[in-house]
Amino acid sequence: MKIETLLCYMAGLLAFSCSTNPTTNPPDATDSVTSQEITYTNPVMPGDYADPSVVRVGKDYWATATSSEWAPLYPILHSTNLVDWETVGHVFPDRLPEWADAHFWAPEIAYDNGKYYIYYTANKKGGNLCVGVASATSPTGPYTDHGPLVCQEAGSIDGFQVRDKDGELYLVWKEDGNSRSLPTPIWGQRMNEERTQLLGEKFEMFRNEPGTWEGGLVEGPAIVRHGDYFYTFYAGDKCCGRECTYGVGVARAKSIKGPWEKYGQNPIMKQNEEWKCPGHGTVVSDESGRDYFLYHAYSTDAFVYPGRQGLLDEIIWGEDGWPHFENDAPSVTAQLPAPGAAAAATETDLDIKEEFEGGELSETWQWPVAQQQAYKLNDGLLVLNASPEKIGTVLGKRTIDGDYTATTALRTGNAHGGTMAGLTAIGDNDNAVGIALSDEQIVLWAMKGGSFSTIARAAAPQEGMVQFQLTTENGDQMQFAWSPDGTTWHTLNEGKAVDASYLPPWDRGVRVGLTAKGPANATAAFDWFRVDN
Known part of the structure; x- marks a missing residue:
């Protein structure tokens, strides 16, 4: 089944009208390619694609997601429009990283100076959770594993790379304190250009605030620069399973080292009648400069059985300088610019x-x-x-x-x-x-x-x-x-x-x-x- 067919079917269930072709606004003689839009229906990654991460390189989007205890590890997905995704490979297609044995979570894909980097979480043999990194000159690999970058006693997860305004490279991650009923600081530390070593002293960006919507944790930091500020999109409270309470918050600072200010109207994304426990995603900009958030949520209908599915929503930057989402919740259907006259007709494994x-x-x-x-x-x-x-x-x-x-x-x-x-x-x-x-x-x-x-x-x-x-x-x-x-x-x-x-x-x-x-x-x-x- 093409993804367009499924989207139309789902739209029909929700009392929308739709044909079996991509719903694209037909251009007239004066329309440009960038003025065309496609209507899509969430999820854009149906099935268990938790903690999705995406990067755009030229006209191509590359994404990955959590594998947990399923091999091959960390799928590499490709799209030209952020809606139609095809699995084209894996970071570790035929082996596990030599240093790790379980809990292959939260990969983050990045591109810098002609190389692709995958920061990933895994359990160190005989130890605890660490953030490791692998690199390749092609998005589909082969990837060279560089081993763990940080392993704290309580566990280290959710690595993300970012450059400060001076060009210095940093790794940002979460200390997994909630595994021991402790706070969950988000840390930052300089990193060498080879991505093999952290430099200097780590510093705390912010942590969870008990008694608020964040509950026992903040995690999944994803940083984007907009105007004079760096914005960290993050998830709060329980991520997974039947008791999940996840939501999305945002904090900002003019430097990676802070001080960081949390938005007073957090969480900026909450659940609705169709989607439950949204969170842990990354921001990507299209060629026109519009920003999107690729993240996961549970369907309120199928819930835990297909797992945390990949959703896409546009980020709306308000006059107050803070980001928002329409209705402060996941969308059912939405529009985005189509790179060409229609959406890509890639085959998926929907059927x-x-x-x-x-x-x-x-x-x-x-x-x-x-x-x-x-x-x-x-x-x-x-x-x-x-x-x-x-x-x-x-x-x-x-x-x-x-x-x-x-x-x-x-x-x-x-x-x-x-x-x-x-x-x-x-x-x-x-x-x-x-x-x-x-x-x-x-x-x-x-x-x-x-x-x-x-x-x-x-x-x-x-x-x-x-x-x-x-x-x-x-x-x-x-x-x-x-x-x-x-x-x-x-x-x-x-x-x-x-x-x-x-x-x-x-x-x-x-x-x-x-x-x-x-x-x-x-x-x-x-x-x-x-x-x-």
Whole structure:
């Protein structure tokens, strides 16, 4: 599905009129290219793209987002209009940074003097959270990792680079004091041009103020210069999960070292009926000089199940010199200048159809960070190596809504010898629910808190292929069925939905995909995989 089609569909749900073409104001003979506008509908990055960061280089926009415990680490996305995004690579496509083992959060992309820099958060082996940095001469890499820049006892996260008015380079970050019920200062410190070392003494810019909307923390600093001031957009209070209370504030100073003044009308972005807990984004300027904020929020409809999705809103600079957003909340639909007569028509994974015919998997597949790549494409089949650990080997895709149908076809002759292979909804390795072929039986199974259980069984077809289907409503009500031919379907859970509300961890959305549990030398072969949203 093109993104324009989904946008029109969503607009229709909200009682807007729309065609299946991008809604672009048609230019007359006197219009210039820059006068054209496109109407878009949030989210612009559907699915789990928390803590998005974006930079413009020429006519191209490059973005990245949190990976958490899903590899490959830190997607690189490309757009020419800030609305249509395509995943074109990853910062660490086939390995983890040597120094880190978990919590791959909050990457920040920057461009300076012909090089791209990714500042990222990760857990140091045997230690705590640190801010590291990697660099490349191309936005899609390959990236060279330079290791951690700062590792405080309470943890260091959310790195951001900025130059002061004198051209000095600084790293700004948050001390993760909230992990220990402590305040959360935003620190700044000079950094060398190689981005390998901090220089001099750190200084505090500002911190959270208990008893205000900021609650227990401020984080996610993103700094932009406007007029005589530097403005730090930041997030406050609880970021994630069902109890989130996030919002966006802003502070300003005439120098990076301050003094910093918080806006008296913070937060400048709050939740509304459509979007909940907005926050943690970055500012980007288009070619005409208009400023936009790319950030994340939860849909109030699908909520935690697809995770924190990427939204875009224009920044309005008021006569008082402070930035604002229309209605002080995320927009449902909005306009922005279109670079050309229409929006880019890039394919996305809103509706997924994978036939496994090419030489490589698409860039939107993911697997747990502790898992090695364990698949190959062979004669139109995805051959997945099994693993005896927990739910087995995993290949998953982000979900983008609470309502979807996922279907796959498994070659029955390739799943035997104690192997359980099939279609699975995944929160993490300890929390999943799926339908699989196992020892000539169709099995509906669940893993909850690391405890495995079997919900239902049925006899499997003897040879050829079996199709599995998962239909999800409201994010957590799941129906599982199987078919020998794709026409006649047999429901395993007898019409009673499986309650999968336990699946998503606090910082992630649900994935749907393929799993193979069994001896390490066993394999499972899948013919195709589809998701209809």
